[in-house]
Structure formats: structure tokens, C-alpha cells
Amino acid sequence: MAAIxxxxxxxxxxxxxxxxxxxxxxxxxxxxSTSVAAGGEVVVIDPLAPEPEDTEAWAxxxxxxxxxxxxxxxxxxxxxxxxxxxxxxxxxxxxxxxxGEAPRSEVTAIEPGSLIPGGLEALYDGRGRNETxxxxxxxxxxxxxxxxxxPHGELLVWDCPALAQRALPALRALRLNIVDALSGR
Numbered sequence: 001m002a003a004i005x006x007x008x009x010x011x012x013x014x015x016x017x018x019x020x021x022x023x024x025x026x027x028x029x030x031x032x033s034t035s036v037a038a039g040g041e042v043v044v045i046d047p048l049a050p051e052p053e054d055t056e057a058w059a060x061x062x063x064x065x066x067x068x069x070x071x072x073x074x075x076x077x078x079x080x081x082x083x084x085x086x087x088x089x090x091x092x093x094x095x096x097x098x099x100g101e102a103p104r105s106e107v108t109a110i111e112p113g114s115l116i117p118g119g120l121e122a123l124y125d126g127r128g129r130n131e132t133x134x135x136x137x138x139x140x141x142x143x144x145x146x147x148x149x150x151p152h153g154e155l156l157v158w159d160c161p162a163l164a165q166r167a168l169p170a171l172r173a174l175r176l177n178i179v180d181a182l183s184g185r
Contacts, residue, residue, distance in 0.1 A: 091103060
């Protein structure tokens with residue numbers, strides 16, 4: 001069963017074990033999907049469908065059907081096709097997917113600066129790994145895929161030349177833009 005957590009009114013997440021996870025996997029087993037009501041849309045981000053018997057998560061999704069499904073990185077296709085078929089959601093995501101992992105649904109490409117229905121804005125994080133975090137102004141919320149946080153919420157940073165050249169300046173700019181947005185500047 002998914003672990004469901006309400007973050008704020010109109011924002012909730014569900015976490016469940018990834019079906020491909022094994023103890024030898026290079027990622028933690030549970031993954032998080034996000035649902036956000038914003039700008040007249042219901043947006044699911046990196047959605048991995050709840051288990052069929054998870055009636056609470058499905059009831060929440062059915063009560064406020066997703067209209068948009070966003071893929072934040074090429075390996076997070078997960079169950080986007082299911083959300084497109086079941087709810088008629090429009091899919092948005094990277095312009096490039098890994099071989100054999102592209103969704104079957106039509107995906108509108110996003111890149112930093114793209115606006116996504118619901119008022120979401122795709123941002124640049126400087127890591128060059130084709131992850132596109134999104135800013136949700138209505139909720140003053142920034143959503144990343146799983147690349148910057150670990151299961152216990154700590155920020156993970158790896159040392160490499162690109163870190164000092166691209167990622168740290170981009171992350172600092174994100175922080176400044178968010179501080180400005182939160183303070184009303």
C-alpha cells in the first residue's frame with residue numbers, strides 16, 4: 001500500500017515500492033509521486049500508479065482526476081501512459097528518453113523555461129542530467145525528481161567538475177529566485 005502524505009491544501013504525495021526494485025538496485029525501493037491542484041489543473045508528477053488494491057490513493061485520484069502528467073527525467077516514465085489512458089491527462093516531459101523507455105503516449109517536450117498547464121514552470125538545475133525540476137508558484141513549491149534528495153530528506157551532492165561550474169551556480173540561482181518569489185519581489 002502507498003504511504004500518502006498531505007503536504008499542503010491541493011498538494012499530496014504517495015510513496016510506493018518501485019516494481020523493478022531489488023536489493024541490488026542502484027536506487028532506493030520506495031519512490032514518490034506528487035499530485036498538485038494548480039491553475040485549474042490537477043498535475044501528477046513522475047507518477048507511479050498506486051497498487052490496484054490501494055483504494056485510498058485511487059479514491060483521491062478519481063475524486064480529482066489528473067489532467068496533466070509530468071515526467072521530470074527520462075527514466076521516470078513510470079506509469080504516465082496509464083494516467084493518460086485512464087484520466088485523459090496530457091503528458092509533458094523531456095525531449096529525449098532512454099532507449100526502450102519512452103512512453104507510448106504523445107509527450108509535449110519541456111525544457112528550462114517551459115510553461116506547463118497549471119502554471120508550473122520548468123527550471124534549470126545545472127546538473128546536465130536532463131532532469132527538469134518544476135516551480136509551482138501557486139503553492140510556492142519546487143519539485144525535483146529524486147536526484148537531489150535521499151529517502152530521509154538529506155541533500156546529496158556528488159563532487160565532480162560540473163558541480164562547481166554548472167550545478168552550484170544554477171542551484172544558488174534557484175534558491176535566490178524562490179526567496180524572491182516567497183518574499184513577493
